[in-house]
Amino acid sequence: QVQLVESGGGLVQAGGSLRLSCAASGRTFSNFFMGWFRQTPGKEHQLVACITWSGGSTYYADSVKGRFTISRDNAKNTLYLQMNSLNSEDTAVYYCAGSQWGDPRSRGDYKYWGQGTQVTVSS
Numbered sequence: 359q360v361q362l363v364e365s366g367g368g369l370v371q372a373g374g375s376l377r378l379s380c381a382a383s384g385r386t387f388s389n390f391f392m393g394w395f396r397q398t399p400g401k402e403h404q405l406v407a408c409i410t411w412s413g414g415s416t417y418y419a420d421s422v423k424g425r426f427t428i429s430r431d432n433a434k435n436t437l438y439l440q441m442n443s444l445n446s447e448d449t450a451v452y453y454c455a456g457s458q459w460g461d462p463r464s465r466g467d468y469k470y471w472g473q474g475t476q477v478t479v480s481s
Contacts, residue, residue, distance in 0.1 A: 360384040360470040362454050367475030372445050374479075380437040380454030380472055388432040390470075391462040394439045396450035397474070403453065407439065408462040417463055421447070444479045451476050 393408035407428035460467025
């Protein structure tokens with residue numbers, strides 16, 4: 359089993375920044391590809407960004423490209439999401455997720471999920 363715990367969410371003004379962290383424990387974090395998803399009421403989890411096990415390859419949704427940066431520190435078993443130039447459309451619950459097998463861009467291939475952290479952007 360893998361346990362994922364997100365932190366760093368909160369209330370921020372439009373144009374501001376936040377950095378989310380996801381601490382992993384359990385199995386070998388460095389073997390997993392990881393992703394950040396977000397969810398708003400009544401909608402499915404939306405992939406925001408994902409990163410390969412080595413950190414050598416990343417993907418971003420068009421809506422966050424150029425504003426968000428995903429990274430990982432395998433020595434610290436931690437995943438990050440730096441979010442800049444936030445706007446009201448970024449308001450959501452953000453989840454980190456991971457898996458060892460599958461397509462990092464496919465929501466259904468993620469086996470382990472955190473409990474989520476709320477990000478609220480005020481205009």
